[in-house]
Amino acid sequence: MELLYAFSVGLLTACGVYLTLRGRTFPVVLGLTLISYAVNLFLFAMGGLLPGRAPILSEVGTEYADPLPQALVLTAIVIGFAMTAFVTMLALKARAEDGHDGVDKEAPR
Amino acid sequence: MSHLLITPLLVPLLAAIGIFWMRSQPQGARRHIARALSTLSVLYLNLVALLLISAVSGGQTLSYALGDWPAPFGIVLVADRLSASLVWLTALLSLAAIAVALRGYDARGRHFHALFQLQLFGLNGAFLTGDLFNLFVFFEVLLLASYGLLLHGGGAARTRAGLHFVVLNLLGSSLFLIAAGLFYGLLGTLNMADMARLVGTVGAAERGWVAAAGLLLLTVFALKGALLPLHPWLPNAYASASLPVAVLFAVMTKVGAYAILRVETLIFGPLAGPLAGLYQPWLLPLALLTLVAGILGALSSTRLALQVAYLVVGSAGTLLTAFALDSATGLSAGLYYLPHATFAAAILFLLVESVALRRGALGDRLAPGVRVADGPILGALFFVAAVLMAGLPPLSGFIGKWLLLRAALDHAQAAWVLAVVLSTSLLAMVALARSGSLVFYRGEGGDALPKSLPALGGELLALLWLLGLALLLLVAAPAFLDFTDATALQLLDPQHYIDAVLTPHVEVP
Numbered sequence: 001m002e003l004l005y006a007f008s009v010g011l012l013t014a015c016g017v018y019l020t021l022r023g024r025t026f027p028v029v030l031g032l033t034l035i036s037y038a039v040n041l042f043l044f045a046m047g048g049l050l051p052g053r054a055p056i057l058s059e060v061g062t063e064y065a066d067p068l069p070q071a072l073v074l075t076a077i078v079i080g081f082a083m084t085a086f087v088t089m090l091a092l093k094a095r096a097e098d099g100h101d102g103v104d105k106e107a108p109r
Numbered sequence: 110m111s112h113l114l115i116t117p118l119l120v121p122l123l124a125a126i127g128i129f130w131m132r133s134q135p136q137g138a139r140r141h142i143a144r145a146l147s148t149l150s151v152l153y154l155n156l157v158a159l160l161l162i163s164a165v166s167g168g169q170t171l172s173y174a175l176g177d178w179p180a181p182f183g184i185v186l187v188a189d190r191l192s193a194s195l196v197w198l199t200a201l202l203s204l205a206a207i208a209v210a211l212r213g214y215d216a217r218g219r220h221f222h223a224l225f226q227l228q229l230f231g232l233n234g235a236f237l238t239g240d241l242f243n244l245f246v247f248f249e250v251l252l253l254a255s256y257g258l259l260l261h262g263g264g265a266a267r268t269r270a271g272l273h274f275v276v277l278n279l280l281g282s283s284l285f286l287i288a289a290g291l292f293y294g295l296l297g298t299l300n301m302a303d304m305a306r307l308v309g310t311v312g313a314a315e316r317g318w319v320a321a322a323g324l325l326l327l328t329v330f331a332l333k334g335a336l337l338p339l340h341p342w343l344p345n346a347y348a349s350a351s352l353p354v355a356v357l358f359a360v361m362t363k364v365g366a367y368a369i370l371r372v373e374t375l376i377f378g379p380l381a382g383p384l385a386g387l388y389q390p391w392l393l394p395l396a397l398l399t400l401v402a403g404i405l406g407a408l409s410s411t412r413l414a415l416q417v418a419y420l421v422v423g424s425a426g427t428l429l430t431a432f433a434l435d436s437a438t439g440l441s442a443g444l445y446y447l448p449h450a451t452f453a454a455a456i457l458f459l460l461v462e463s464v465a466l467r468r469g470a471l472g473d474r475l476a477p478g479v480r481v482a483d484g485p486i487l488g489a490l491f492f493v494a495a496v497l498m499a500g501l502p503p504l505s506g507f508i509g510k511w512l513l514l515r516a517a518l519d520h521a522q523a524a525w526v527l528a529v530v531l532s533t534s535l536l537a538m539v540a541l542a543r544s545g546s547l548v549f550y551r552g553e554g555g556d557a558l559p560k561s562l563p564a565l566g567g568e569l570l571a572l573l574w575l576l577g578l579a580l581l582l583l584v585a586a587p588a589f590l591d592f593t594d595a596t597a598l599q600l601l602d603p604q605h606y607i608d609a610v611l612t613p614h615v616e617v618p
Contacts, residue, residue, distance in 0.1 A: 042286075046294035083279055105269060
């Protein structure tokens, strides 16, 4: 499972980096979204991938999953959502003001 | 437990919430309430910052457990000399920014005061937090507010600069999260004092991973602090920001420098065992190259605002050069240079805007043309500001650079530091002399000037306030240097910080 998980995170990041380097704003926003997905998965895995454990500390067993990465991921998701919304609006504003959706001043080919 | 530590966070946050609450009020009343709340909050912050700095000036490190959850399980706020002095610097600078904003800049867009207060909340939080993930959150708060502030006033140039700023910082945030995640996976904690305690004990197999996480953090902070390969976002963003925002942004690169200094001395400091001094081989060459890049940019600028923004990059390079020397004298020199560079940048941004308003259609372009209205007073102020920025005697910039050069003499790379700092000082002087003479001496006639010019009101007040502070830095230099020396020694003794954060709670299982 670790291998599949690591591969997924790597693939998401690679796609995200490729899209972020594009010349138009829409692929850049998509790329940023993919990178933030990859980062969330990465953070989630940092508590260890342990299936079938209790979600929090219980008196029954000593085996429990680490709740902290979940809290971190939740924070990161909220911030990521807000930022995606903001950068989308900003890209639309730039498109409306300059008449093209290039990241730089000149319109992309 | 004293609640003094959380007050610099609560005051601007509550002010921002209060301003948002006033949205149902009629337009005119809303603006007055927003202005009043914002001004009161900034004044109160100055008072709180004074109390905070007097509470830590004896060498204590104060720790505040949020919700009374014991460290390292809960989040702590920590104030030592460094944190408290940066909170104070932010408060002093925000006073100048608000004086300018009240001149009507705040009415050129929506929600200026709420965003301004949230920016102060994020800045103070970043300086005071003792938790790595919390530092990420406060970075996001201050960045979100700065995105809004950068766009304040509208216009296509601002949108374009804002887009680049936002996308770059979003990538930086992703890297920060990866670094924080790696640290948590390797050390099992995100409390910076606890990390500093544990980082020396990691096994040889995991040492490389910790180093990778640490260098990822350096990358993120280098982006905020405008260190060389990651500096190109700064000039356009700062040059296109509206005036009160540009004044406040003078402290933004210092957040990156603060974070680098904190992680360098605390987590990868003398207690880190084999990982001690992880940033050393990177920091000095990058800082010197940043200095060169900034000054070359300033020389080649065609607009005055852009030139000042490049000088900000150069001063970030100077500051990090001082921090990279990794000696008590070097840190002390850097800590003296930090407030000086902040004031100098803010003063120059204020002057650029005032001059651009008085040159008609020519604006701040570096070309001979119309005679500047109010030329004598603005020219004299520009001369003083240029002397300040270039680091010429007798003003505080000279003391900062002299201390830096003296500290560099003990360093192995002293020749490089001396050569780069001295030659870039000369070039900065040339750049400022050229633009000063172009703008103020080579003007003819005044026909193209706008008919009614705004009087030099709030801008002049803010200018005199900041010049006074820079002068105080010079007059009271012995007292300031005692303080920065003590701060440097405190930073080089991370055990004190760790004890202050963790000791009251070690008995908790």
